[in-house]
Amino acid sequence: MSVAEQIPAAPAAAASAATQAEATPPRPTPRGAGQVPRAAPDTDTARRPWPRLLDRGGKAVLWALVLALCVTPILLVMAISLGQSVEGSAWEWSLTLRNYQRFFVGSNWPADPTFLYLNQLYWSLRYATIASVLAVATALPFTYLMTRLSRAAQACWLVFILASLALSEVFIVMGWDILLSNNSGLPRLFLVTGLTDWLKETGWFDVLREWGLANPRNVRFKTSELATVLTMSYLVWPYAVILLYPALSRLDPALSEAARTMGAGSWTVARTVILPAVRLPLIGSTFLLFVFLLGTYVAVTVFADPSRQTTAISIYDHVRGANLDAPFGAAQAVILLVTATLFLTLGHFLTRRGSEGRA
């Protein structure tokens, strides 16, 4: 029996109800047609024709915007993905599934099949998974401790974190690039502190060389999976904090205190009280960041070896690269989109099951 279950149920249920109420404020009744009783519209229209017309116009504009900005580009990408490139020239519209076939078995199937593009998708998923889990896992204790601070201190931290979102991906990658460079970064530190020599004496240097983390002269951190994943999780870390903050700040301190008075250590409190209470935001944030990271471009081009590069890079190479093969680029984009949708659906399913379980 966990500590959470030993706590009298009533306060917990009340807290949960309060949370629910906060999460779903009473919705103002929309003035749309369906919501108003049948008899009302006529009198309503007769008395006030303008608001109703504006309302209809507003809806039409909204729909037009959604169509123009969201649906049309996606449809266009899907249509292009059915086209075919003409070797040494441009591409042309067509209705072929060859680009999708190429994604799974390569362009020279069946003579010489290759899983090159599936391999790239694998690296997309791998980086996004590790980096999003890492970001959420490290942001959780930070955010929890932050919510225990005074209101003013919390505000300062939040402003700082929000401000750091203004840094572009290019800027962040540049910073990490310098941090990990031979003459200006970590490897230089290894050299001047004698760490490199010590590694060479103890034989660890050869192990690092085998792992690709050293050249004959010094250690090297780029290109490596370590640098790629670290930079990617750094990129989304502020988002993780902001996504977790509402749930953690609503957490009733009385719950942890009650558990503590019953003799639970801090680790037990974290495991049995805090974690279960924020399980849903945790899963939700991880999935959101995961999908966000699927399309990372700059960090991967700079820090990942070409043998470990991702679908996003390949899309750009095909659309804008020398071959101008937009149809294959579009097909890869559609597959990445489908992958992201699958994972979001999975995430939705998991959180829904989680919330049903809690209720």
Place this chain on the structure above:
Amino acid sequence: MALINRRNLLKTGASVAGLAAASSVIGTPLIAQQRSLRVGSYGGYFENSFIEHVFPAFTEATGITIESVTQPNSADWLVTMQQATAAGAVPTDLSLYARDTLIRASRMGGLIRPLDMSGIPNASNMDSYFVFEADEGVLGVGAMSWFSSMVVNTDEVAAPESWAEFWDSDLYEASLGISRQFNSHFLDIVAATFFDGAETLDSEEGILAVIEKASEIRPNVALWWSAESQMEQSLKNGDVIGGQYYLDVTMLMAADGYPVGAVFPREGNPQDYGSWCLSALSDKTEEAAEFINFTSDPVNQALMSRMIGTAPLVPVGSTDLSEEEFAAVSGTPAIRPAYEAYLDRGTFIQENWDRMLAGL
């Protein structure tokens, strides 16, 4: 009410249009006297040097003013020009296309207007290779050229005599920077060093053999760079001690005191060049011919070499470049890239090159 409003609106609109028309009529005679030409060039330092040194000299010589248009590069620009041509209004008269893009544009058709060669007598100074002729006529005349060169960190290693030395893991383990794009001439280097040059890339077997040889260098490559700045930083930071990089930028870095040097090994370095091409929708045939004739003049080829760092397309003997000045922008031998192979078997080369990089 609404009708009146609309009529008012129409009246206002008409008077505004009238005013605009009047002002354009007033302005026209002035503009007509001033002949002008829109010229595209790659942005940044390159374009600035053009605006500062080349365009003013041309305007002084001919009275034709130049409006500079920034092109990101040639492959992307072709897509822009293709869409602009379809839409009926192009952003520039002359574009700068690398040879592979030029061949692609000529195959696509309808994008480039043949040049009036009677207005460009200076083109005869160039090797005919740099004057691109298709069925409909001359589509491009060489503007300037650049080398993708072997570079080394002069503090760490002696200048290699052959590209083959880069395959030596005792010296270069995890230490080289090579371009990641399949068509940025590393395959041409491998073909020239270990095979029969460009003709090896004419068959699929040849391409696979060259790519297999290229794959043997992978343990020595610390950086497969895709953006120029990546390689520049890595050379400066000591992350790589050698590799393949642009000759002009290497020379600039060396002039700034960095321990880097460009090397012309036994096999040479790949030479690429840009051509001036006139848009199919442009009616500035005469002005374009005058501009191209100007840049084809050995005097101006030398001007570009000094100010922009590009290699001249005319024999060095016909220019007044000193031996030192020429060595800073060019060298021998030059490896000519297998452009046709990259175009005709683009998908095949790209996919197998990517597989090589991925180790699959």
